[in-house]
Amino acid sequence: MAKQPKAARPLTHAQVWAALDRLAERAGLSPSGLAKQSGLDPTTFNKSKRVTGDGRERWPSTESLSKALAASNASMETFVQLLGDGPRGGQSVPLIGFAQAGAGGYFDDSGFPAGKGWDEVALPATTDEHAYALEIEGDSMKPAYREGDIIVVSPATAIRRGDRVVVRTTGGEVMVKELKRRTGKVLELASLNPEHPDRMLDAEEVTWIARVVWASQ
Numbered sequence: 001m002a003k004q005p006k007a008a009r010p011l012t013h014a015q016v017w018a019a020l021d022r023l024a025e026r027a028g029l030s031p032s033g034l035a036k037q038s039g040l041d042p043t044t045f046n047k048s049k050r051v052t053g054d055g056r057e058r059w060p061s062t063e064s065l066s067k068a069l070a071a072s073n074a075s076m077e078t079f080v081q082l083l084g085d086g087p088r089g090g091q092s093v094p095l096i097g098f099a100q101a102g103a104g105g106y107f108d109d110s111g112f113p114a115g116k117g118w119d120e121v122a123l124p125a126t127t128d129e130h131a132y133a134l135e136i137e138g139d140s141m142k143p144a145y146r147e148g149d150i151i152v153v154s155p156a157t158a159i160r161r162g163d164r165v166v167v168r169t170t171g172g173e174v175m176v177k178e179l180k181r182r183t184g185k186v187l188e189l190a191s192l193n194p195e196h197p198d199r200m201l202d203a204e205e206v207t208w209i210a211r212v213v214w215a216s217q
């Protein structure tokens with residue numbers, strides 16, 4: 001009796017979304033960055049949108065997948081390959097948009113990520129358990145960072161002159177600058193964009209400062 005071929009295993013919800021995550025990583029973007037670049041609502045590919053409020057699985061539409069492939073300059077063959085990829089390297093770190101970082105509730109007093117509303121993205125491993133990622137929005141940091149770039153911030157990494165840092169002020173302002181000088185009284189920061197002025201802050205104005213350790217460029 002002829003041996004019956006094995007039935008093809010259907011794609012799972014987890015496989016399809018994992019492949020979309022890999023497609024975004026391949027393009028150097030977060031899921032929301034890929035959605036924006038595809039002309040879609042920025043939250044289209046977010047993890048929070050993958051299951052409905054009543055627990056039903058939500059799948060990406062063929063239209064959104066087609067736009068994502070075009071935006072990332074990838075073919076359907078590439079996407080099929082990504083469906084079969086093994087576990088991704090690196091680790092997952094919390095992710096929010098840069099504009100959100102200035103809002104209350106996302107960080108504790110030490111500058112560690114806290115509260116709800118964070119997404120997640122897989123990026124190169126870091127030894128800092130409190131590391132997190134910020135997605136750049138707008139053009140205020142060009143040419144160093146462009147909209148959609150992701151930077152990884154490590155609160156535990158030592159900071160030296162010349163490092164790129166994220167600073168939050170007591171007034172709730174969050175900025176990415178280059179550290180020029182730091183004393184017990186002042187913090188001197190160089191702008192990454194030559195069209196924007198450098199900043200000098202009194203030490204009492206600074207809630208926390210953390211080093212940028214990686215960027216998806």
